[in-house]
Amino acid sequence: MLVRIKLTSEAPLHSQIGAQLRLAIANHEVPEGQRLPPARRLADALSVNMHTVLRAYRQLESEGLIDLRRGRGATVQRGAGKRARELLGFADRVFLDAKRKGLSRAQLASLLEGQL
Amino acid sequence: MTPHRLLRIAVVHIPALVLAALVLPYLALWSRLPDPVATHWSGAPNGYMPRVLELVLTVAPWLLLAGRAAWPTLKHTVWDQPPGKEPSLLVPPLTTLYFIAGVVLVAHTLIIWANLDVKQWTSARHLETIPTVASVLAVAGLLAWAGRLVENRLAAVERNEPIPPPALELDLDERVMWWGHATNHGLLLFSAGTSVFLLLGNPSTSQGPLRYAIPLLVLVVGLLFATVHVTANRSTVLIELGPWRWPRKTIRVGDLRDVSVRELQPLRYGGWGYRSCGSRCRAFIIRRGNALVMSLDDGRTVMVTVNDAANAASLLRALLASSSTNV
Numbered sequence: 001m002l003v004r005i006k007l008t009s010e011a012p013l014h015s016q017i018g019a020q021l022r023l024a025i026a027n028h029e030v031p032e033g034q035r036l037p038p039a040r041r042l043a044d045a046l047s048v049n050m051h052t053v054l055r056a057y058r059q060l061e062s063e064g065l066i067d068l069r070r071g072r073g074a075t076v077q078r079g080a081g082k083r084a085r086e087l088l089g090f091a092d093r094v095f096l097d098a099k100r101k102g103l104s105r106a107q108l109a110s111l112l113e114g115q116l
Numbered sequence: 117m118t119p120h121r122l123l124r125i126a127v128v129h130i131p132a133l134v135l136a137a138l139v140l141p142y143l144a145l146w147s148r149l150p151d152p153v154a155t156h157w158s159g160a161p162n163g164y165m166p167r168v169l170e171l172v173l174t175v176a177p178w179l180l181l182a183g184r185a186a187w188p189t190l191k192h193t194v195w196d197q198p199p200g201k202e203p204s205l206l207v208p209p210l211t212t213l214y215f216i217a218g219v220v221l222v223a224h225t226l227i228i229w230a231n232l233d234v235k236q237w238t239s240a241r242h243l244e245t246i247p248t249v250a251s252v253l254a255v256a257g258l259l260a261w262a263g264r265l266v267e268n269r270l271a272a273v274e275r276n277e278p279i280p281p282p283a284l285e286l287d288l289d290e291r292v293m294w295w296g297h298a299t300n301h302g303l304l305l306f307s308a309g310t311s312v313f314l315l316l317g318n319p320s321t322s323q324g325p326l327r328y329a330i331p332l333l334v335l336v337v338g339l340l341f342a343t344v345h346v347t348a349n350r351s352t353v354l355i356e357l358g359p360w361r362w363p364r365k366t367i368r369v370g371d372l373r374d375v376s377v378r379e380l381q382p383l384r385y386g387g388w389g390y391r392s393c394g395s396r397c398r399a400f401i402i403r404r405g406n407a408l409v410m411s412l413d414d415g416r417t418v419m420v421t422v423n424d425a426a427n428a429a430s431l432l433r434a435l436l437a438s439s440s441t442n443v
Contacts, residue, residue, distance in 0.1 A: 001294065001295060001296070001424060001427065002284075002292065002293075002294045002427045002430075002431060003292065003293050003294070003295075004290055004291070004292045005290070005291050005292075006287065006289055006290050006291075007289050007290075007291065029424070034297075037295050037347065041347065042293065042295075045293035045295075045347055045349040046291045046292075046293050046349070047291055048291070
């Protein structure tokens with residue numbers, strides 16, 4: 001799979017990496033049981049800090065999409081494809097609702113941050 | 117003779133003849149062979165197996181191999197042709213197939229000859245290693261050469277166009293990497309099964325350190341070439357073999373001249389693993405299917421069968437295009 005990150009994007013690098021991996025899992029580009037590249041390898045290839053990649057991996061782990069173990073790396077969990085599609089579907093619905101109500105992306109993000 | 121008729125003879129009629137040559141003489145001479153028959157030699161016979169098993173273990177792999185080699189060709193040539201167009205060919209791996217036919221035919225014939233009209237396997241005729249191996253290789257080499265002639269004749273008609281990858285545009289502020297892998301589960305099972313078979317082996321064969329070393333070697337080699345991991349970024353393409361990601365090969369993106377995707381058949385290049393694909397061409401062949409093909413500035417070519425090869429080719433082509441406009 002292809003991973004592309006933009007340094008000038010508003011979204012943090014770890015979010016960009018996580019979003020693409022999440023989409024790839026949802027689309028079965030990265031099948032269940034498949035091991036993701038080691039964090040150091042991915043970080044070197046993208047010229048980012050290893051902790052940026054690890055933060056993305058931990059986010060996916062907290063969403064139940066990957067299993068992250070020291071020494072064994074990150075593996076896509078069973079059922080991750082379905083779960084990723086559910087999460088993305090949920091996010092799509094929130095964005096659509098916000099758009100209908102005239103909220104911008106930044107306003108929505110601020111609103112969610114405030115609630116949390 | 118049309119190419120299609122030649123193809124049909126090469127992948128159907130000749131393998132069928134080989135099958136008949138393996139089975140019919142054996143059955144015709146059945147009553148004149150001992151049971152069990154001698155099947156291993158070190159000068160004198162030192163291994164045996166039941167007559168039926170010897171025939172099954174000779175015929176079944178040949179059937180599977182010939183069928184497996186012929187199937188994509190027959191499917192492509194007979195069933196997958198778009199209507200109204202001149203049917204294209206998919207040339208099967210005849211060099212390898214006929215080499216194996218030679219090995220199997222000579223080995224099987226020698227087994228029949230050595231066991232003919234003897235009362236028990238221990239009385240089978242002697243087979244010295246060097247003359248036996250030399251005769252096997254001579255016949256197999258001759259058949260492989262004939263297979264290569266037919267392949268070359270058919271290759272002139274074959275159309276195996278590169279598969280165009282999707283276009284990709286990269287921004288200057290973008291960091292990008294691609295990763296992919298390929299696994300051949302069949303090869304994993306085969307090497308594991310062969311290791312176990314060799315380890316348990318024939319109780320009449322000699323013991324010693326080779327009893328463990330050879331099965332271990334088969335397992336390790338199988339593991340190495342059953343998986344490949346490939347990563348590509350703006351500067352390098354890294355190919356890593358096996359679960360230990362070693363051995364590995366690094367190719368600088370700056371050394372690339374062209375990148376494409378092709379459909380590969382392992383037996384066209386002598387099988388799976390690290391193969392020669394022509395003069396100055398090397399291939400990491402893990403499985404049949406799409407392969408990333410990288411042509412280098414110095415005339416070398418490297419191919420690797422890997423999933424999602426199209427996106428890898430898109431990325432590398434985009435990098436080549438951006439470096440050529442920056443020159």
